[in-house]
Amino acid sequence: MNSERLENMVKEFKIYTDRINAIQSALNLFVWDMSVDAPKGGTASRAKYMGLLAAEAFALRVSDEMRDFLEALEAERDSLDDAVRAMTRICRRQYDAYQKVPVEEIREYSELTAKAGAVWEKAKAENDFAGFAPTLEQIVRYQIKFAEYRGYEGHRYNTLLDDYEPGMTVEKLDRFFDRLKAVIVPLLKSVQASEKKINADFLQRSVSLEKQKQISELLMEKVGYDLNRGMLRENEHPFTDNMGKNDVRITTHYHENAFLSAFYSVLHECGHALYEQNKMDAIADTILDTGVSMGIHESQSRFYENMIGRSEAFWENIYDDLIKILGADFKDLSARDFYEASNIARPSLIRIEADELTYSLHIMVRYEIEKILLSGGLDVYDLPRLWSEKMREYLGVEPDSDARGVLQDVHWSEGYFGYFPSYALGNAYAAQILHAMRKDIDFEGSVRSGRLPVIQKWLAEKIHQYGSLKTPSQLIQDVTGEELNADYYTLYLKNKFSLLYTIH
Amino acid sequence: MNSERLENMVKEFKIYTDRINAIQSALNLFVWDMSVDAPKGGTASRAKYMGLLAAEAFALRVSDEMRDFLEALEAERDSLDDAVRAMTRICRRQYDAYQKVPVEEIREYSELTAKAGAVWEKAKAENDFAGFAPTLEQIVRYQIKFAEYRGYEGHRYNTLLDDYEPGMTVEKLDRFFDRLKAVIVPLLKSVQASEKKINADFLQRSVSLEKQKQISELLMEKVGYDLNRGMLRENEHPFTDNMGKNDVRITTHYHENAFLSAFYSVLHECGHALYEQNKMDAIADTILDTGVSMGIHESQSRFYENMIGRSEAFWENIYDDLIKILGADFKDLSARDFYEASNIARPSLIRIEADELTYSLHIMVRYEIEKILLSGGLDVYDLPRLWSEKMREYLGVEPDSDARGVLQDVHWSEGYFGYFPSYALGNAYAAQILHAMRKDIDFEGSVRSGRLPVIQKWLAEKIHQYGSLKTPSQLIQDVTGEELNADYYTLYLKNKFSLLYTIH
Helix, strand or coil: CCCHHHHHHHHHHHHHHHHHHHHHHHHHHHHHHHHCCCCHHHHHHHHHHHHHHHHHHHHHCCHHHHHHHHHHHHHHHHHHCCCHHHHHHHHHHHHHHCCCHHHHHHHHHHHHHHHHHHHHHHHHHHHHHHHHHHHHHHHHHHHHHHHHHHHHCCCCCCHHHHCCCCCCCCCHHHHHHHHHHHHHHHHHHHHHHCCCCCHHHHHHHCCCHHHHHHHHHHHHHCCCCHHHHHCCCCCCCCCECCCCCCCEEEEEECCCCCHHHHHHHHHHHHHHHHHCCCCCCCHHHCCCCCCCHHHHHHHHHHHHHHHCCCHHHHHHHHHHHHHHHHCCCHCCCHHHHHHHCCCCCHHHHHHHHHHCCCCCHHHHHHHHHHHHHHHHHCCCCHHHHHHHHHHHHHHCCCCCCCCCCCCCCCCEEEEHCCCCCHHHHHHHHHHHHHHHHHHHCCCCHHHHHCCHHHHHHHHHHHHHHCCCCCCCHHHHHHHCCCCCCCCHHHHHHHHHHHHHHHCC | HHHHHHHHHHHHHHHHHHHHHHHHHHHHHHHHHHHHCCCHHHHHHHHHHHHHHHHHHHHHHHHHHHHHHHHHHHHHHHHCCCHHHHHHHHHHHHHHHHCCCCCHHHHHHHHHHHHHHHHHEEEEEEEHHHHHHEEEEEEEEHHHHHHHHHHHCCCHHHHHHHHHCCCHHHHHHHHHHHHHHHHHHHHHHHCCCCCCCCCHHHHCCCCCHHHHHHHHHHHHHHHHHHHHHHHEEECCCCEEECCCCCCCEEEECCCCCCCCCCCCCHHHHHHHHHHCCCCCCCHHHCCCCCCCCCHHHHHHHHHHCCCCCCCCHHEEEEHHHHHHHHHHHHHHHHHHHHHHHHCCCCCCHHHHHCCCCHHHHHHHHHHHHHHHHHHCCCEEEEEHHHHHHHHHHHHHCCCCCCCCCCCCCCHHHCCCCCCCCCHHHHHHHHHHHHHHHHCCCCCHHHCCCCCHHHHHHHHHHHCCCCCCCCCHHHHHHHHHHHCCHHHHHHHHHHHHEEEEEEEE
16 A cells, blocks of 8 residues: 555544544443433433444444455554554454444343443342342343354353453453462451451541532542543442543542542542543544553552552541541541551452452452353342352352342443453552552652652553553553562552551 | 335334434533533543534435435335324435535534634633634634535525524515514614603512522422423523433523523523423434424423513412512512513613513524625624624614623524524414414413413423424414414514503
């Protein structure tokens, strides 16, 4: 191809992918709107629109036009710049993954999942698993069908894992979780046997909504979340909504008697949002204008929530400002008290309330169940029983209700199978990244003295700016000098909790 | 075509038009989001997405696939049901109108108008017409270009008039406005010469935001706006956003020292919203799930704002509830005082603050200017001068600044040329509809006794339920037994203002 023809083709390819990106942004806006504001009576109508829009984006991803673009551009691979090469890679993945799935089924499926949220919400509120089961069954059936259309090597679940973390497989994850389990389970036993008792009762003291909002503002300012290109709103289940680097929104949920809930959800979502907001301008509003994988994304939210937010240095830094807001009711407490209380480790029923030590065990429960569900070897009506079994196995506790058990998470209603492992991967990536960061930066010193911009600059330079330019494995290799390695995470947990619980 | 083939084609055609409708709904959601909530830093990105989405919907409207659908279905016209026939009619109009316009220019134009709102807002805030002029010039240039692509009979402006009010032409509108002018101008002179003086000073008394919100709730409840399928939010320029009958949202703007401003904007937008919410279920979420024309739409908002909201009967009905909210500060006033103050007639600079009598004169100013702009015979930089001239001619007043003159309306920044006449047409349709309604219903009695549901039911049955099933002229013919007739409106004005100002 001569250079002028190639240039034209690249230009057309960019416009073509921009169309996909615009529809995806519209879908993200619908998700945002439904979560924070939309009238309930419009749920079914919006579900229909979202199904149609998803089908529209899907059709563009698997069209003959896309195939022709890919074949032509792949033949000119060496002449392409990094951005176009990355776009080609991403589009090829999507094309190969989905071109065998009928667009009509994607539309039906998207409409189903757009409606399923409300069904799940009601079932959870009424502790009525049977009310959600038929919907869940349909979603699982679609997932299995899609995986069959797409084809896979090894386990059927691999197709879904790969969607969220390119290159991830059941084989790799089994090994990963085995290593985590080998450290976490005995460590948790030692913690439970420790004589060190942490007082966390004060976390239930009432903190007014107004004060909690002030705390959110303090946190957003400290970490440098740009409110000119973002906003904080309230909803039931906190999340980050990304419409490109220039519009990245987060939500939180305030609980009067658990102010740390919003505190950590804001830090968590800010971690996601900072990733999105700090991509380089060159990829703004393109299909590269998004995080590279769910695992890497989660590493950034976990980094802000845990590595920073649950460190003693951060508590020392924020203590004065926080007490000013919290007022006299909390004056009896020291920074150390907050640090300890925010890290109390104990088996619990609810994933999003879990401490850093037990968190990955909650993920393992879901991972094991998804593996079985996707294999087709489980009646969804058996889920509550299996959930109890796995919770007992990994955490030693059993739910007192389905609402606090199998119905607790929104993800399955959204069709996010294969997503949960990202949380555990994110924890591990974050620890590995922290290890690398320490070579360049005095991490504790920076956090303690409020120099978070130094840390943010490092993350932006090494990770955030690239958006989806690199693959996750290339990125982690470039940042840390090696592939994903669970040892940094287990070591991090061992160090932290041994010190905290004086285990030798 | 055999009936099975026809049935399949109709099914495919419906899905095809549903795709257009879904993209249009996404665009409406972007508009809503930008108006009430979106972060400023994302304006350019969202403009890009909206441009791409508009191009997407446009491409579907003028595709060869659409042409084939239309040709095949039009040949089977007599076998189609009302809904499909209406869909075919609408799609044919759009196809014929736009298939000659290059999609790339639609994308550029949509991006331009999505950005122009912020430019206009800034220019208005800074009273800087020159800051808006280059953008306006570009928009006008596109409008002229598009009209040229499309072709037209008579005046170039006809193409745009027809977009908002199918069948409307400069010739018809000139006649329409001449008839209005012939009555309104002398009537206004009589009003100004009348010895009757109305006191409206009390309308500037301070009413807290909280109380004004209570008033909004009272009004929404009275007229029957369904908040399960809608919501009220605040923004700078009140509007109704329609994503099908099940999601119809309105905005208002509160002014502490002019509580009637929000009062009437809520009634106005509720009129639009009731139209949208009361369409028949059979057309929900289709391209028919929207009002039939801007003029008819405006007739419904005007009906609620003016025919109901500015009637003495309504003031008598709402007086007790209102005084309960307004409190002691307003206890010196009677229902009659509110009625008179809300109808005070006098030439003014700002259209949206204009009284019922002078309102259409403001529209004439804009109509005359758009006609000249579209003919290509006017440099946009001459607009402020021409604005002053026309204001003096029609209303006898001249703006003291561009912000309160040519920059006052958002419409041109949105590319809405040909839209303004809808307001005057709406007034006229509303009076004609009221005349027809009186044959079935004791209008004043129903309003006075709070039996608004009786009125709403009549409107729903005669107008709202049909959405876009009928043409505007067919609709007004069915409802009133004749074509648009300006006499009902001029008679309505004469009766109302002669009584109010004791003119004989």
